[in-house]
Amino acid sequence: MRNDQIEAMSEKQILQEILEVLVCIDKKIDYMVSKNTTIPETRRMYRNEMLSSGLDVMTLLSLPEHLRTTVKVLFEKGSATAEDISKITRKERAVESGYLNQLVRMGYVNKYRRGRKVYFSITDDK
Amino acid sequence: MGVTVAVHSSKGGTGKTCIATNIAALLSYKGYNVCLLDMDLKGPSLSALFNLYPKRWFNDYLDDKCDIENIFIDLSPQLKTKGRFIIGSSNPDIVAVRKIFDVNRNWQAKALKLLLDAKKSIFMNGTDILILDTGAGIEFESVNAIAVADLVLSVIIPNKISYFSTEQIVKGVYMMLEKKCYLIENMSSVYNLSENKEILGIPVIVSIPCICDILSNDCTNPVSLTNPNHIFTQSIKKICSTIEEYMYDK
Numbered sequence: 001m002r003n004d005q006i007e008a009m010s011e012k013q014i015l016q017e018i019l020e021v022l023v024c025i026d027k028k029i030d031y032m033v034s035k036n037t038t039i040p041e042t043r044r045m046y047r048n049e050m051l052s053s054g055l056d057v058m059t060l061l062s063l064p065e066h067l068r069t070t071v072k073v074l075f076e077k078g079s080a081t082a083e084d085i086s087k088i089t090r091k092e093r094a095v096e097s098g099y100l101n102q103l104v105r106m107g108y109v110n111k112y113r114r115g116r117k118v119y120f121s122i123t124d125d126k
Numbered sequence: 127m128g129v130t131v132a133v134h135s136s137k138g139g140t141g142k143t144c145i146a147t148n149i150a151a152l153l154s155y156k157g158y159n160v161c162l163l164d165m166d167l168k169g170p171s172l173s174a175l176f177n178l179y180p181k182r183w184f185n186d187y188l189d190d191k192c193d194i195e196n197i198f199i200d201l202s203p204q205l206k207t208k209g210r211f212i213i214g215s216s217n218p219d220i221v222a223v224r225k226i227f228d229v230n231r232n233w234q235a236k237a238l239k240l241l242l243d244a245k246k247s248i249f250m251n252g253t254d255i256l257i258l259d260t261g262a263g264i265e266f267e268s269v270n271a272i273a274v275a276d277l278v279l280s281v282i283i284p285n286k287i288s289y290f291s292t293e294q295i296v297k298g299v300y301m302m303l304e305k306k307c308y309l310i311e312n313m314s315s316v317y318n319l320s321e322n323k324e325i326l327g328i329p330v331i332v333s334i335p336c337i338c339d340i341l342s343n344d345c346t347n348p349v350s351l352t353n354p355n356h357i358f359t360q361s362i363k364k365i366c367s368t369i370e371e372y373m374y375d376k
């Protein structure tokens with residue numbers, strides 16, 4: 001997008017644009033993860049240092065508000081789909097899905113499939 | 127599912143253990159099945175207070191060495207309460223306490239998960255109210271307890287330090303975790319059961335005066351059971367009603 005185009009946009013429009021791009025990136029990453037495409041280095045680092053550890057409460061307090069809200073609901077539910085969570089947080093399902101997948105990549109949340117649905121959980125048990 | 131109450135304060139020695147113990151005793155006297163858990167792993171109290179030497183400590187559960195149900199001792203026969211009154215103690219031995227200072231974030235992350243599992247199991251086994259006696263300030267163990275609680279009772283004493291540090295914790299922890307919370311003003315210069323008071327925008331359930339016979343009470347027999355007319359017992363009753371109201375609204 002050109003600079004003059006951006007300047008003509010309102011703050012809300014810019015945010016909307018950014019959100020769309022992020023959702024798109026997110027989908028691509030999910031696609032790669034499901035196809036087991038190796039994302040070099042970063043993925044390996046998360047695996048070793050974070051995936052095994054899960055989320056501690058001080059880290060939870062330091063998360064940005066939108067992610068903290070998502071994690072909090074997940075703590076209460078044990079495990080849930082993006083849709084379950086979006087009903088409680090009153091955000092779009094796609095938005096919650098984005099947050100949840102971000103948390104998965106950070107190594108704080110587990111993701112698994114049951115039937116046709118994708119579930120997320122804090123604890124390891126499925 | 128039952129209700130989980132964390133008794134916390136920003137600074138030490140405000141009366142958390144004393145209040146938590148008496149709330150637990152009175153609620154079980156009323157017929158609720160109560161579980162009181164010592165979450166103050168860096169400064170355990172309940173073992174000394176009630177002369178408890180269980181085969182398994184809460185520490186053992188967090189180290190994955192036993193099930194949560196293995197740590198409890200039932201005090202209802204001894205205290206003759208109508209409901210069950212089980213206590214889970216943390217190990218007061220200096221070696222065990224030192225060990226808590228050595229654990230890392232991963233251990234604390236796992237402790238949080240184990241605490242969630244423990245809650246499930248405790249409520250499945252018939253407990254109505256779980257009371258968590260926490261350590262003061264921002265420690266992993268205390269914030270874990272707050273994170274799993276439905277209701278936070280924060281004990282404040284009437285001085286500048288307590289107000290200042292409580293404000294930090296209200297904003298930085300209770301609000302962040304979106305917890306329903308109440309203040310209990312302890313060691314106050316006034317006795318106030320009825321007035322609707324707020325401090326830092328949070329309702330104060332009761333202001334409990336400084337009472338010297340509480341200070342020396344060894345709690346093996348909680349005042350709230352032995353002396354129903356005591357000012358302290360009256361205050362505890364008010365706190366219990368607030369918990370009950372919360373339970374029925376839930």
Ligand SMILES: Nc1ncnc2c1ncn2[C@@H]1O[C@H](COP(=O)(O)OP(=O)(O)OP(=O)(O)O)[C@@H](O)[C@H]1O
Pocket residue numbers: 137138139262283284285287
């Ligand atoms: N002899 C006393 N009689 C009555 N009140 C006292 C006495 N000594 C101290 N206090 C009061 O008790 C409260 C707690 O004291 P203080 O903050 O000094 O304790 P502390 O041990 O430093 O606590 P922390 O462990 O939280 O740092 C204060 O309000 C203080 O004024």
Ligand SMILES: Nc1ncnc2c1ncn2[C@@H]1O[C@H](COP(=O)(O)OP(=O)(O)OP(=O)(O)O)[C@@H](O)[C@H]1O
Pocket residue numbers: 135137138139140141142143144145166169171260261262312313314334335336337338340341342343
């Ligand atoms: N209203 C009161 N009047 C007089 N003494 C009190 C009052 N409330 C509590 N106490 C006494 O103050 C002392 C400290 O209380 P307690 O051990 O319950 O504090 P705590 O907040 O649990 O401390 P810690 O932070 O070390 O865990 C105890 O001896 C207790 O009996």
Ligand SMILES: [Mg+2]
Pocket residue numbers: none
């Ligand atoms: Mg001090």
Ligand SMILES: [Mg+2]
Pocket residue numbers: 142143144166171259260261
């Ligand atoms: Mg204590």
